[in-house]
Amino acid sequence: MFGIGKSVTDILIIVGTESGNSQMVADLLQEELAKQRHQVEVMNYGTAADADFAHREVVLICCATHGDGELPDNIIPMHDSLKDTRPDLSHLRYSVIALGDQTYHDTFCFAGKAMDALFAELGARKIGERLEIDACTQPLPDEEALDWAKEWVTLL
Numbered sequence: 001m002f003g004i005g006k007s008v009t010d011i012l013i014i015v016g017t018e019s020g021n022s023q024m025v026a027d028l029l030q031e032e033l034a035k036q037r038h039q040v041e042v043m044n045y046g047t048a049a050d051a052d053f054a055h056r057e058v059v060l061i062c063c064a065t066h067g068d069g070e071l072p073d074n075i076i077p078m079h080d081s082l083k084d085t086r087p088d089l090s091h092l093r094y095s096v097i098a099l100g101d102q103t104y105h106d107t108f109c110f111a112g113k114a115m116d117a118l119f120a121e122l123g124a125r126k127i128g129e130r131l132e133i134d135a136c137t138q139p140l141p142d143e144e145a146l147d148w149a150k151e152w153v154t155l156l
């Protein structure tokens with residue numbers, strides 16, 4: 001699906017999900033990026049220590065928003081341990097795919113935006129622009145993510 005790139009990149013996809021859309025997006029991207037021989041791991045539960053950021057190259061955060069602009073439960077340990085331990089992530093590049101719903105216009109994609117701000121605060125450098133997927137107008141989030149990733153992968 002993607003064009004063949006020049007080199008192999010180590011990519012960790014961190015998933016924040018309640019009802020599975022973000023997981024679906026992450027799984028499809030893992031499959032497609034792996035076809036391009038990138039080294040891709042998907043993590044949907046864990047802390048900053050589990051992710052071992054010191055040895056990572058690129059992190060792709062794939063995160064829905066729930067409640068009233070809140071993080072999905074499964075990604076809270078990761079978020080909170082990063083907040084508490086404040087590791088230096090300046091060696092890391094990252095991107096964010098935020099899933100939300102414009103119906104919640106006051107809190108649209110808040111969790112993805114919060115993860116984006118946290119990685120930037122810790123010194124990680126963003127690759128490209130954050131993708132925001134609106135469930136209200138996009139019933140197929142994995143297809144939108146795949147289109148976005150075709151360009152994203154050229155920036156690695």
Ligand SMILES: Cc1cc2nc3c(=O)[nH]c(=O)nc-3n(C[C@H](O)[C@H](O)[C@H](O)COP(=O)(O)O)c2cc1C
Nearest residue numbers: 017018019020021022064065069100101104108109
């Ligand atoms: C109870 C509930 C609350 C939600 N709250 C928000 C919200 O505050 N902001 C937002 O942008 N989307 C919100 N959403 C929309 C979800 O983020 C969206 O449906 C997303 O695709 C779900 O992804 P997931 O299946 O990975 O959890 C909410 C959805 C539900 C069911």
